[in-house]
Amino acid sequence: MPKRGVIVPRASLGHMTNTQRISKAAKLTIAGAGVVAVLGAGAAAASASTQLSATTTTSATSVSTSAVNATTAAITYRQAVSIAKKRVPDARVTDVEREWEHGYRVWKVELKKRYAEYRVYISVKTGKIVKFSQKHDD
Numbered sequence: 001m002p003k004r005g006v007i008v009p010r011a012s013l014g015h016m017t018n019t020q021r022i023s024k025a026a027k028l029t030i031a032g033a034g035v036v037a038v039l040g041a042g043a044a045a046a047s048a049s050t051q052l053s054a055t056t057t058t059s060a061t062s063v064s065t066s067a068v069n070a071t072t073a074a075i076t077y078r079q080a081v082s083i084a085k086k087r088v089p090d091a092r093v094t095d096v097e098r099e100w101e102h103g104y105r106v107w108k109v110e111l112k113k114r115y116a117e118y119r120v121y122i123s124v125k126t127g128k129i130v131k132f133s134q135k136h137d138d
Contacts, residue, residue: 075127080107084120087129088113098124106130 075083081093084107091113099108105124110117121131 074105074124075107075122077107079127080109080122083122083127083129084109084111084118087120087132088118091118101131104130 077096081096084093085091088111091111093109094112094117095108095110097108099106101108101121107122107124109120109122111120112118115137117135117137119131119133119135120129122128123130
């Protein structure tokens with residue numbers, strides 16, 4: 001305890017005013033938020049650098065394959081049409097739709113060639129033909 005007659009601020013005795021408590025709580029909250037932000041940015045940077053180093057150390061063919069698999073890249077509209085036209089050469093595309101077929105996401109490409117209609121179902125994920133049908137117009 002201080003000597004008699006000496007004026008000592010209450011804060012130095014371990015007593016805090018409400019304003020000081022609020023100020024201290026605000027500082028701790030801001031500091032905590034800063035720590036969370038730094039840790040989050042550090043984790044994101046570490047993740048990005050790990051992915052970058054993994055792709056730079058592999059060969060060009062495996063990079064393109066891993067990039068497709070990592071992002072679960074889908075077959076585009078144009079790629080689906082190209083795959084279907086390879087299956088049915090010289091046919092014209094009449095309709096293209098994206099739909100579900102037996103639990104799988106597919107592109108349904110309808111083509112017409114002379115007196116026949118074709119439906120080619122192409123997996124959105126892999127680009128493989130999962131179903132093919134041909135119907136003759138008589």
